[in-house]
Amino acid sequence: MRHVRAVAVFGVVLIALTGARGSGGGSCDGSSSSGSSSSSSGGSSTGGSDTDNNGSDNNGSSSSGGGSVPGGSGSNSAMRDIRIDTCKYDAAAQKLVARLTVTNDGSLDHTYDAAVQFKGAAGSGTPEVMAFLDDLAVPANGTKTTDVTAPYSGTQNGSEYTQCVVTKAKSTMS
Numbered sequence: 001m002r003h004v005r006a007v008a009v010f011g012v013v014l015i016a017l018t019g020a021r022g023s024g025g026g027s028c029d030g031s032s033s034s035g036s037s038s039s040s041s042g043g044s045s046t047g048g049s050d051t052d053n054n055g056s057d058n059n060g061s062s063s064s065g066g067g068s069v070p071g072g073s074g075s076n077s078a079m080r081d082i083r084i085d086t087c088k089y090d091a092a093a094q095k096l097v098a099r100l101t102v103t104n105d106g107s108l109d110h111t112y113d114a115a116v117q118f119k120g121a122a123g124s125g126t127p128e129v130m131a132f133l134d135d136l137a138v139p140a141n142g143t144k145t146t147d148v149t150a151p152y153s154g155t156q157n158g159s160e161y162t163q164c165v166v167t168k169a170k171s172t173m174s
Contacts, residue, residue: 078169081105082114082133085145091160095149096129098164102146104138109174112136116148118161126160130167137174 085099098116114133120126131150138144154160 003153028069028098034167076110076169078114078171081110081138081171082112082166082169084116084164084166087118087161089152089161090149091157093149094152096131096152096158096161096164097149098131099145099147100133100166101143102133102138104137104140104171107140109137109139110171111174112138112169112171114148114169115167116164118150118164120160121162124160126154127158129161131164 083091083101083103085101087096087098089095090097096118098118100114100116102112104110113135114135116131117135118129118131120128129150129152131148133148135144136144136146152158
């Protein structure tokens with residue numbers, strides 16, 4: 001009976017980790033981003049790209065790679081359409097920045113809205129900060145990359161923020 005239960009738990013965890021097409025979160029693990037171009041919505045764009053694998057980019061900001069987290073069931077395809085490529089602190093602008101890639105696999109144009117939450121390590125007491133994506137139009141069978149930003153008022157150069165996740169997302173036909 002224990003063996004069956006362990007296999008069932010493993011199966012649920014495996015499905016949870018691999019079942020999503022997109023990404024709802026990224027972590028600050030020091031990997032570099034793809035350096036893709038971006039258009040800004042809901043905040044200012046940093047326009048920079050990572051140049052090395054140690055988590056820093058051209059303006060001295062810390063950066064993170066994206067991860068794959070379940071994006072929701074079939075009823076919320078907008079969550080699955082949004083991938084977080086990087087989460088970082090932009091020292092020049094004193095903002096937290098999440099670079100998002102939104103993929104519309106449908107046959108109709110869609111407009112996307114989303115909320116991104118910057119978080120610290122569990123139990124660290126780091127206040128959560130929100131950034132918002134508003135009205136990003138993505139054509140049918142198209143992809144757009146954009147940055148969303150939130151003001152940073154901390155004192156640790158953004159290092160206390162270890163991950164960011166998409167907490168809400170919706171799309172409407174354009």
